[in-house]
Amino acid sequence: MTEALLSTQALVKRFGGLLATDNVSIEVRPGEIHALIGPNGAGKTTLVGQLTGNLAPDSGTIRFAGRDVTRLPTHARVRLGLARSFQITSVLREFTALDNVALAVQAHRGHSFRFLADARADTGLREAARDGLAAVGLGARADTLASALSHGEQRQLEIAMALAGDPRMLLLDEPMAGMGADESQRMVELLRGLKGRRAMLLIEHDMDAVFALADRITVLVYGRATASGTPAEIRAHAEVRQAYLGEEAP
Amino acid sequence: MIAPVIAALRTPRGLVALAVLVLFAVLPLLTQAFDQRYLLSIGTRIVIWSIAAVSLNMILGYGGMVSFGHAAFFGIGGYAVGILSASGVSDGWVQWPVAILAAAAWAALIGALSLRTRGVYFIMITLAFAQLVYYVGASLEAYGGDDGLNIGRSRFSGLIDLRDKASFYWLCLVLLLATLWFCSRLAVSRFGFVLRGAKANDQRMSALGFPVFWYRLTAFVIAGAFGGLAGVLLANEGAYVSPAMMSWVKSGDLIVIVVLGGMGTLLGPVYGAIAFFTLEESLKPLMDLVHKGWGEYWQIVFGPMLVLVALYAKGGISSLLGRRHD
Numbered sequence: 331m332t333e334a335l336l337s338t339q340a341l342v343k344r345f346g347g348l349l350a351t352d353n354v355s356i357e358v359r360p361g362e363i364h365a366l367i368g369p370n371g372a373g374k375t376t377l378v379g380q381l382t383g384n385l386a387p388d389s390g391t392i393r394f395a396g397r398d399v400t401r402l403p404t405h406a407r408v409r410l411g412l413a414r415s416f417q418i419t420s421v422l423r424e425f426t427a428l429d430n431v432a433l434a435v436q437a438h439r440g441h442s443f444r445f446l447a448d449a450r451a452d453t454g455l456r457e458a459a460r461d462g463l464a465a466v467g468l469g470a471r472a473d474t475l476a477s478a479l480s481h482g483e484q485r486q487l488e489i490a491m492a493l494a495g496d497p498r499m500l501l502l503d504e505p506m507a508g509m510g511a512d513e514s515q516r517m518v519e520l521l522r523g524l525k526g527r528r529a530m531l532l533i534e535h536d537m538d539a540v541f542a543l544a545d546r547i548t549v550l551v552y553g554r555a556t557a558s559g560t561p562a563e564i565r566a567h568a569e570v571r572q573a574y575l576g577e578e579a580p
Numbered sequence: 581m582i583a584p585v586i587a588a589l590r591t592p593r594g595l596v597a598l599a600v601l602v603l604f605a606v607l608p609l610l611t612q613a614f615d616q617r618y619l620l621s622i623g624t625r626i627v628i629w630s631i632a633a634v635s636l637n638m639i640l641g642y643g644g645m646v647s648f649g650h651a652a653f654f655g656i657g658g659y660a661v662g663i664l665s666a667s668g669v670s671d672g673w674v675q676w677p678v679a680i681l682a683a684a685a686w687a688a689l690i691g692a693l694s695l696r697t698r699g700v701y702f703i704m705i706t707l708a709f710a711q712l713v714y715y716v717g718a719s720l721e722a723y724g725g726d727d728g729l730n731i732g733r734s735r736f737s738g739l740i741d742l743r744d745k746a747s748f749y750w751l752c753l754v755l756l757l758a759t760l761w762f763c764s765r766l767a768v769s770r771f772g773f774v775l776r777g778a779k780a781n782d783q784r785m786s787a788l789g790f791p792v793f794w795y796r797l798t799a800f801v802i803a804g805a806f807g808g809l810a811g812v813l814l815a816n817e818g819a820y821v822s823p824a825m826m827s828w829v830k831s832g833d834l835i836v837i838v839v840l841g842g843m844g845t846l847l848g849p850v851y852g853a854i855a856f857f858t859l860e861e862s863l864k865p866l867m868d869l870v871h872k873g874w875g876e877y878w879q880i881v882f883g884p885m886l887v888l889v890a891l892y893a894k895g896g897i898s899s900l901l902g903r904r905h906d
Contacts, residue, residue: 382787384783403786403791404786404787405786405788405789405790405791405792406791408786408787408788408789409789413787414787416783416784416787420781420783420784421784422777422780422781422784423780424780425773425776425777425780429773432773433773433774433777433788434788436770436773436774437788437789437790438789442770442771442773442774442790442795443770443771443795443798444769444770444771445762445765445766445769445771445772445802446762446765446766446769447765447769447770448765448768448769449768449769449770449772449773450768452770491788494788495788495789
C-alpha cells in the first residue's frame with residue numbers, strides 16, 4: 331500500500347459540549363478520490379476547517395506529504411500543495427474570471443510584494459490563467475466579471491482557482507452544491523478528467539456524483555468515522571444504509 | 581501610451597479629471613491675478629489633505645481597512661519636523677526622511693497589533709492608538725503642549741524656498757501627482773491585486789496561499805508613510821504644529837473625504853477633498869449672510885449633504901461621473 335498523502339490521526343475538536351470531530355483518523359492516498367459523506371451536522375465542515383487550517387484541533391495530528399501540518403497556517407498548507415474550494419462560492423466577484431485565476435496563479439509564482447508593474451501585463455501570469463480557465467471549460471468567459479457568471483460557472487471558476495498552483499491535493503467542499511442536473515453532470519466530468527493526476531477529498535451530498543467518482547468513501551456520523559471502504563463496501567454496509575443512505579440506497 | 585489617454589478624455593470622467601488638473605495648475609496664477617492670497621492657502625490645504633486622503637484610500641478603499649486614526653500620521657510627520665526644527669535641525673533633507681520614517685515605523689507598530697482584529701474592533705483600536713499619540717503630543721510641554729509650537733519652515737538651501745507661498749504650493753502639487761502616480765500603479769500591481777482581493781474575501785486569499793496579514797501590514801505602512809508626508813507639508817504650510825492636527829475629528833474628516841469622493845477610486849479622494857473644503861469655506865460665509873453668526877454651524881448643512889451622498893451616491897462623487905473603464 332502506498333503511503334497516504336493526507337492523513338489525520340485521532341483528530342478531536344470540541345465546541346463546548348459538542349464533540350464535532352470525535353477521534354477521526356482518515357487517509358487519502360496519492361491520486362485517489364476519497365469521498366466524505368454524512369448527514370447534515372455530522373461534522374464534515376468542521377473536519378475540513380481543521381484540514382485547511384481555519385480551525386485548530388483540540389488534539390490529534392494532521393499530516394500532509396510527509397509533514398506534520400497540524401499547526402501550520404492556511405496559506406502555508408496551500409504552498410505545500412493542499413488546495414481547496416469552498417462550500418459557499420467565494421470567487422472574487424468584482425474581478426473578471428481571468429483576474430481571479432491570475433491571482434491564484436500569482437500566489438504560486440514568488441512573492442507579490444511588487445508595487446509598480448501592472449500585473450495584468452504579466453504574460454506569464456495571464457497565459458497560465460487562460461490555460462487554467464480553458465481546462466475547466468471557461469475559456470470563452472475570461473473577461474466576464476465573476477459576479478456575472480452563472481452559479482455553475484462560478485463553481486467551475488472555483489476549481490480553476492484551486493488548480494492554479496498545480497496542487498497535489500484538492501479539498502472539494504460540496505462542489506455540486508446548488509447545481510442543476512446538467513451543471514452537476516458537467517462538474518462530474520470535470521473532476522473525472524482530473525482524477526489520477528491529483529488526490530481529492532470530496533465532501534458532497536449528491537450521492538450519484540459520489541458513487542460515480544469516489545475510489546473510497548468515509549462515512550461521518552456525529553463526528554465519528556463510522557465506516558470506510560470502497561463504494562461497493564459502503565453500499566453494502568448495513569449501518570450506513572440505516573444511518574445515512576436510507577432511501578437513497580439502491 | 582497616448583491613444584488610451586485621448587480615449588479617456590472623451591469621457592465625462594476624463595474631462596473632469598483634466599479640468600481639475602488644469603485648475604490645480606493655474607491656481608497660483610489666478611490667485612495672484614485677482615490678489616486672493618487666502619484662496620491659495622486653501623488650495624494648498626486641499627492639495628495636502630488630498631495626499632493624506634489618497635493614502636487613506638490605499639488602505640480604506642483598496643484594502644477595506646477602516647482606519648479611524650489616520651490623523652496620527654499628520655501629527656507624527658508634523659511633530660517630527662517641529663521637534664527637529666526646535667532642536668535646530670532645519671535642513672529639509674534631514675527633517676523630511678526622519679518624519680516619513682517615523683510615521684512608517686508607527687504604522688508598522690500599530691498595524692501589527694491592530695490588523696489582528698476585524699471590523700468595529702479595528703476601527704476602535706486604530707482610534708485608540710491615534711488618541712494615544714494625540715495626548716502624548718498635548719503633554720509635550722517643551723514643545724508647546726496643548727497650544728502647539730511655532731516652527732521655522734524646512735530649508736532646502738538653494739533649491740526651493742518654502743516661505744514663498746506659490747513655490748510651496750507647486751511642491752505640494754508635484755508631491756500629490758507623485759502620490760497619485762504611485763497609487764495608480766499600486767492598484768493594478770501584484771500587490772494591489774492581493775490587497776483588493778483580501779478586501780473582497782480574505783479567507784479566499786489565504787486559501788489561495790497568500791499570507792494576507794503581511795500584505796495588509798505593508799499597505800498600512802505605505803499609507804502611514806504618505807500620511808506622514810502630508811503631516812510634514814501641513815506643518816510647513818502653517819509653520820506651526822499642534823495636537824489639534826491629529827485629533828480624532830481630523831481622522832473622521834479624512835474618512836468623510838474618502839467616502840464622499842469615492843472609495844477605491846484613484847481620484848475620488850481628491851474630489852472629496854475639493855468638495856469638503858469648498859463646502860466648508862463657502863457654507864460658512866453663506867450662512868453668515870443669512871444670519872450673522874450662523875456660519876459657525878456650517879456642519880448642520882454639510883451633515884445632511886453627506887447623508888444624501890451616503891443614500892443616493894454610494895460610490896461618492898466619483899460614481900456620479902459615469903462608469904469606470906478599468
